Amino acid sequence: MPVPAPAPAFPISRRAFLGAGLSALLLPGVASADRLAAPSPDLESFIRSEMRKANIPGLAAGYARDGVVRFAQGYGMADIAQQKAVSANTMFHIASVTKTVTATMIMRLAERGKLTLDEPIARHLDFAVVNPRFRDTAITFRQLLTHTSSISDARYYEIDFRQNGRDAELALPDFLKQYLAPGGVNYSDAACFSAARPGAAWGYSNVGFGLLGLLAGRIGGMDMREQTRRDIFAPLAMGHTSWTIKDTPQSHSAVPYDLVDGAPVALKPVGFPDWPAGMLRSSISDFMKFVAASANGGRSGGVELLGAAAMAQMLDMRTPAGLPEWLSGQGLGWMESALAGQARPNHWGGDPGVFTAVYLAPATRSGVAIFTNVDASAENRTAVKNIADRLFQAAA
Template structure:
């Protein structure tokens, strides 16, 4: 009996020591601030970061700083209250609005979407609201090109909807995950029809005003919005350039909100309370429908994944000179928000590094990438077609007069620069490639690292041609 008691006491003591060690392993606020400052100096110098960051623990900011210019022409610096277009971070607000309507008995997320849409195509009949929330509906959505040159003009929803109805599904509803804006555009339509208000009005009355998010709202290019930043793009070694304002399909309920780091912290804090939704609805919103990507799943307007051994719930947004990320670690009450008005930036990567600093995990300081010469005969071996399964996409690599070029689906062809014989990088985006070889030196595939980390951080492609 004494041995049993002694064993139990030792186990309790060991657990206490382990818990204490785990707690003390978290850096202090001062340590975090010093390391964040060091990292951000390099991010500004090397990666041309321009924007605002906020690191908080238990709802209190540890670091809240801004870098670069909100408006280069007028010499206006970014500040913590600078307003940024948050792009796809909008989706979490749309998902919250849908959950609000469910709590009020207006809908059920398991309802067929066609219950709320007249003249629904036969192929859409099996699609539920949950499928739209989790991007598993299979709806493709019509592009601007298919409907006409509409940039800068009010979006004709009726034309977009009719064109979208005619497109075939990309997969059986509920079967495959495919990131797109169309489902959230349709969710905005549901919010308007069931609430009797515009999408922007519903969010203002039910989310922004109750949370006193005074610098958050629905984007309108015609409105004067105080402290609004301009979107830019600057590549390493190149001058900064304006990015034309874009009002495109996929904004609206998929990407049409503007906000600040300060307001997004208010939003984050509200998600720990029942001020907007019950705990049950919040948990439902954060629960993935299926694990579609190894180690990373999509819930309703949020990605869920493990980072540094901690559960992260987050989302990014990228649009017309703005690139952003919000990361939440609910168990530890840690929040990292990165909003940038340099569209070439790497807000997702910066968010990951700032999170690593908070948890005492390892990270790397940004360094300038230097191109080296690689023989054209070596580049010839890399030429070919590579298929990536998640997401389903193709890279076509060509050697054009000693320059390795990458073409991804319908995107513009981009030059790849060598860091070594097998490692390459892009200057236009924070993307790196590593070519894989078999024991005989034959090229079998490639690994693609997307520095922004907002969707598929690491993709593996097999050489098929």
């Protein structure tokens, strides 16, 4: 069950690299083949060494600068049994890194005047979402985006909503009504909402991001998955990105692994109903286009993901009460913590058999991402942070 990681690690919950070929796709936001950086021997050696130390079966890594993907590479094995190597097009379950996409979709709607961040969400819903301890205090979009809504995952962790090997059968609206609305089969005054007034304190909430996805669908006039395909994935030519297990081709899928006595054991992928919080699957060649835009004022190549002001607002870090010590700030979807002594906007993700991370350096318009197909561990977290730092050095 995904939970926030203990300090000093970043909360890895989705809900808290041995050479394979480089794939350079001639798509928006991606450098052409003669401009895509060839991996230096030192970088290659470093990544492989970190993989060996952390016993990572497969990994994909990339970096971008000035809105252009400069490097995207796969390492190790996507499927050990089939001896299938990771490529730049291998699709990994990116877990809670998904939240950065959901937050971006909400900001696109805000840019179009469809919502304001500080308005109550209630008028967009057909069921009540009210903290029973503070019935006079409205929950807003900003609170959901910053994990300060007081919607709690405590009850969520008591019930295992995951389904092994397939997408969740419980629809997002039903999941949310059953969890958040009084009288719902999974509703609890004590466990579905925290003791803090909405807006008063930080509390990581997968359910809150599930609610953002539903709200985006209601306000945008179509399921948020369709909106992201139309407004984000298609313009950025992200052809190896999917919201569902069933739409992730097995030929492109990274098998998730657990380490048992140091040996990788294959797991089934997991599906869960609050898909806006962590169900996205994407390749490094695809997702680096999103990272490139996020690090570059919202623009990658000729595609404007967000306006510069909206992108800056997402990365404007605050320090709400209750922010855990491993974080230095909370933005809109994005968080902030130290990497090699420098505060970086970022997000981590973890679920059974996957561990992922993305970091931005807006001052240099650079971004990096690392996907792995193994459970999070202290060794894996250290390796991913070390690789992220080395990628930023390569991007400089």
